[in-house]
Amino acid sequence: QVQLVESGGGLVQAGGSLRLSCAASGRTFSNYAMGWFRQAPGKEREFVATINRSGTSTDYADSVKGRFTISRDNAKNTVYLQMNSLKPEDTAVYYCAGRSSYFDSSSLNEYDYWGQGTQVTVSS
Numbered sequence: 001q002v003q004l005v006e007s008g009g010g011l012v013q014a015g016g017s018l019r020l021s022c023a024a025s026g027r028t029f030s031n032y033a034m035g036w037f038r039q040a041p042g043k044e045r046e047f048v049a050t051i052n053r054s055g056t057s058t059d060y061a062d063s064v065k066g067r068f069t070i071s072r073d074n075a076k077n078t079v080y081l082q083m084n085s086l087k088p089e090d091t092a093v094y095y096c097a098g099r100s101s102y103f104d105s106s107s108l109n110e111y112d113y114w115g116q117g118t119q120v121t122v123s124s
Helices: none
Strands: 003-007 010-013 018-025 033-039 046-051 058-060 068-073 078-083 092-099 118-123
Touching (some): 018 033, 018 092, 018 118, 033 068, 046 068, 046 078, 058 068
Antiparallel strands (some): 003 018, 033 046, 033 092, 046 058, 068 078, 092 118
16 A cells, blocks of 8 residues: 655745645555656546656656656655746646556546545635
8 A cells, every 4th residue: 555645735926936745655656657647627637747657757747848847856756847937727726646656647437546626726
């Protein structure tokens, strides 16, 4: 079992930045590929970014490419999401997730563990 706890959400003006963190505990963090997903009110949960177990491969949703960066520190059991040039449409609850695989994945259904989420609100 892996426990995931997100932090770093908040209220920010359009054009601003936030860095989300997701701290993992319970199992060896470096055994898991990680992802960030988000869910806006009334919408389905959607893929944002993913990173493989070693941190050598990443992938992003088209809507965040060039603005968001996913990274991980296996020594600290933490995955990050740096979000720059934020837009009102980025407003959502952001979730980190882990999957028992070396490879990153954009598929929500391939993740085994989920955090509780952190709210990000971008004002115009």
